[in-house]
Amino acid sequence: MPHSRNRWIIAAAADILLILAFAAIGRDAHARGDIIGGVFLTAWPFLAGAAVGWVGSRAWKSALALWPAGASVWIGAVLVGMLLRAATGQTVVLPFIIVATLALGVFLLGYRALVAVLGRLARKRKSTV
Template identity: 70%
Template structure:
């Protein structure tokens, strides 16, 4: 099944969906861990989970609302949707639960989460294209 930047297939293989969801989850946790390390050093595991849960919830809602399992590797709409949904809903949940939401953090989150969630999809696209070229050669 080819991976393109804009087209999404009707369905994806279950292992592809699981790996894509795991990649998104792992990278959101990495984002939270990097932020915690830069600003607060205590409570490593619970602190990371405390920071990450609003973003993980935002990603989950994005996945479910937009049925991203149909084409989880595509940059559009899957990558962009999960990126924007993760940050927007994550910030709303942080605000509703009394966690800090300031403009510099929103900007850093947009950039970092975007780089992570779009970046791995770009790598997957590049690998798929390379494999396709090698098969044709």
Template identity: 60%
Template sequence: MSFLKSRTPQPTATRAWAAAALVDVVLILVFAAVGRDAHHRGDVVTGVLLTAWPFLLGAAAGWAAARAWRNPFSPTRAGVPVWLGALVGGMLLRAVTGQGVVLPFIIVATLSLAVLLLGYRLVAALIRRRRHP
């Protein structure tokens, strides 16, 4: 029966990647909501989802490409690929679907998504190092 245990995902590991994925989704939605609030008025929920979906799909591609679930809070192994996936994938999907892709938006998205998607992972890494030197 020990072979069954080795194939069963560890609850802590499952919770870790689920938590990191949820934080990524929430932060991308926050990014979209702040941008929508600054530039557009109207239907808030639909507008935020319209803005966020390309970045969410890009982040999911980054998660898959990096297999981020293996170390979801790592700034380099998960954070950078998720950030670049959200940024590049998001911009490509926006361009293909006729949404705006202008240089000032690319700059703001690059910096904002980096701060959001890398920032909490850097904080988590610092806390982990302090607890386990």
């Protein structure tokens, strides 16, 4: 894993890419046109929400941790993202809220959980060698 000073950059980039992937998958599943512009139109509220989560939790201090960084980014992305979607006239219906909450949870918490498991395995392997 890169030096700890650079981990926040990797985590922020991963969060951005995964939110963009979420938006792209959703748009593709619903056969929406305007691929690039549409993905950003769908993603921006969630990206803004993730940014609120980053700042609110000061996630850069432990950007790859599930708590508080991962949870804050996830909750921010969903909560603020949905509020921004509603405020700008985009669709906010219960099935979408459920899917977004679950998908963004898997994406934003999943890679952090994987990093934690791999880190523990590496430390365990290193201590037994």
